[in-house]
Amino acid sequence: MTTVLVFLDHAGASLAKSERELLSLGASLGEVTVALAGDADQAYLDGVGSYGVQQVYRPDSAAVSEVLVAGKAAFLAEAVRTTGAGIVLLGNSYEAKEIAARLGVRLGAGVITDVVALAADLTATKSDFAGSYTVDCRVTTDVAILTVKPNSFDAIEAGGPSSPHEVRLPVDLPAAVARVTGRVDKPVSGRPELAEARVIVAGGRGVNGDFTPLEALADALGGAVGASRAATDAGWIEHSAQIGQTGKTVSPQLYISVGISGAIQQKAGMQTSKVIVAINKDADSPVFEIADFGIVGDLFTVLPQATEEIRKRGL
Incomplete structure (x- = not known):
């Protein structure tokens, strides 16, 4: 064997x-x-x-x-x-x-x-x-x-x-190695780790710095919050939340893309997700090409309605 x-x-x-x-x-x-x-x-x-x-x-x-x-x-x-x-x-x-x-x-x-x-x-x-x-x-x-x-x-x-x-x-360590000089514990959010989460709600440039409705939806679904590079580079969320070619690659059961255009760099990090839902005001956004379900609309209108309905149904 x-x-x-x-x-x-x-x-x-x-x-x-x-x-x-x-x-x-x-x-x-x-x-x-x-x-x-x-x-x-x-x-x-x-x-x-x-x-x-x-x-x-x-x-x-x-x-x-x-x-x-x-x-x-x-x-x-x-x-x-x-x-x-x-x-x-x-x-x-x-x-x-x-x-x-x-x-x-x-x-x-x-x-x-x-x-x-x-x-x-x-x-x-x-x-x-x-x-x-x-x-x-x-x-x-x-x-x-x-x-x-x-x-x-x-x-x-x-x-x-x-x-x-x-x-x-016994381990024979190389003579020249990079060593850990200190560690800082990451603040506990109560949400699952991004790479392990079964549900991820990710935001991009379209959230305009406000991740509050995304966090509410993620919490209602027991999921994690992610982001595009544009959002992390803008300082709206920590870089550890970045998904994409230069960030983390994820493969959740459900990936909700909010206000993200869906450029190839972002797709590289999430397109193996089992179900992809895209929410964007631009009907021509590339993310709709790989989405299983798409909603053309304002995220600040769509997300609160979705969160309320999910909580009402106890999902």
């Missing part, structure tokens, strides 16, 4: 939805082991074990978490060699994709990023060239390294809590 190594860059007290999706996908491909970059409490480890994971590999030095991607790539390479894994699964953040690239160089292995579907023969489906094409591709090396977009695969129901066996691996 193929050994599947799932890389988890632990940052929370319990498994995130995207982590559960990776573990579920791994279980469908073979026998899952986990490479865990940071420290974790017992509840988190029990959650990992509930997906049938019997072995968790961790670095023997805390220094791995104090450096940027080079240290994590070195640790993950050692974990692949130790386990003999034929498939490596990672998340799809910018950091995860850089780790995957460095790992591919270390192992001489093929890398596919932005995976949204995967066939039994490991043929992966992804968007390419800023979302202009949807392509199928497959790694032909002995080890396949895949970064997977959140919300692309179902997270199966976990079993009962189970504590996996921990194995510490």
